[in-house]
Amino acid sequence: MRKLPLLITTGEPAGIGMDVVLLLAEEGKLQDFDRPIWVTAEAEAMQARADKLLAAGVLSRCPSWQTVAAEGNTKLDTEELIAQIAQQPTTDSAFILLDIACGAPVVAGQIDINNAIMVARQLEIAHQLAINNTVAAIVTGPLQKSALIDAGIKLLDGTMFSGHTEFFMQQSGCDKVVMMLANQSMKVALVTTHLALKDVPAAITSQNVRQTVQIVLDDMRTKFGLAAPRILVCGLNPHAGEGGHLGMEEIEIINPVLQEFIAAGVNISQAMPADTLFTPRHLAECDAVIAMFHDQGLPVLKSHGFGDTVNLTLGLPYIRTSVDHGTALDLAGGVGASSTSLYQALVMADEMANKALALH
The missing domain is CATH 3.40.718.10 (Isopropylmalate Dehydrogenase)
Known part of the structure; x- marks a missing residue:
């Protein structure tokens, strides 16, 4: 049976979410999982971040990935997305990039609240793919809660955005997680x-x-x-x-x-x-x-x-793991970011997904 993908949301584009994905990709660690790896980010910003890390000597080579548009003028069509990914040629790419456009150019280390909608959209897409059993688990990178609050991003109940946990809880209709x-x-x-x-x-x-x-x-x-x-x-x-x-x-x-x-x-x-x-x-x-x-x-x-x-x-109807660190704006695009927590979050998500599959 073909295993479903693990989905990584890179979160705040000015932070180290993209950096740690690129670090794992260069090290070949995304291939440690017997599953496809999907990543949400803006394609242009991901390439720019890879170039910046190459220039800083953090990456010795640019990892390869395949880009698929996550959405056009309408909300995500899961079946269309799967069809697009299936049509991609077989390569040694480290991951599939689900391209979600930012509202403003991304500058490493500098928050722009015009990109808050893109950050929230990553989570909406992740929830939709998980609740439809299109992905096996969501693995979330760090976001900047203050940026979403300043941009007026709300939870489903109309309250201010308070974090991943509350977002996924309300999207899933759970009373408590x-x-x-x-x-x-x-x-x-x-x-x-x-x-x-x-x-x-x-x-x-x-x-x-x-x-x-x-x-x-x-x-x-x-x-x-x-x-x-x-x-x-x-x-x-x-x-x-x-x-x-x-x-x-x-x-x-x-x-x-x-x-x-x-x-x-x-x-x-x-x-x-x-x-x-x-x-x-x-x-x-x-x-x-x-x-x-x-x-x-x-x-x-x-x-x-x-x-x-x-x-x-x-308590969610799907698996969600996350890194245990923040956006680390001072490290974005430079030296010092560690991919350890993201790797461990992927390991745990994969292990939990395997156990859930065995139970069914």
Whole structure:
């Protein structure tokens, strides 16, 4: 059976999204996957970035790719796009470039909000290709949220653009998704994400905890191939509340929900103190950790492998992984960008797609 492609969105054209794709292409690493690689970017900007990296000595040769127009005057026609790609001659090209025009000339390192529509269009196309099962997974490069907000780009519900996660969640009609970061040391999912610390306790509700646990369990089974995943859960408060002396959330909210899953036969802990949960003895006995808030779980994870960490969105009807770095405008078109995170995001997307295929 021919495997479906992995789709990379390069994101903000002024950032390093195109750079890291070109680095992997030159190194021959895009051929490591038994799948076609599709990439969204503007063709003219991609060539200009390759020329700039060649001049800077970052690339020793220009990788080859095949360009296909992703859209004309109408929205993407998936069948027409597939037909166009099928008509391409067989070559040693590293990837298929889905050409999406920018609104203004791209200058490495310099944000132009006139290109924000093109950035959003990449995500719309990626969603459409994934929801139609045309691609096996989406692997997202970095975007500049402030540029999309300044350009007036909105989510489906009319609120300001707040990120990839919220975009794909709303496009897919999901009520909730879960952010997970993963590397070779551990996998950490979050009950709350980008909230001020003072707002976190109010967001730790029974429904939020229950939905998070269920999504993690479902995706560990369907996307990681684990029939009986082992989950450890952090408490919200120091010492998991110290029996109520340091907070009541564990007693009143978190543990009653976790007990429901335990009673149903799920291999999940009750709320544990985060400072002891994240020790080798406990991590060796679990497949994933659920943390209550962003800076409870992610600093530990990133201290064990920042460069190879991958961001995943659980709960979507398709696979989405991402790099764990930003646009790095100061590195675009020059020396210093690393392709490690993009490669690891591709590896994880490929592994998850293979496991999903095996289950079906």
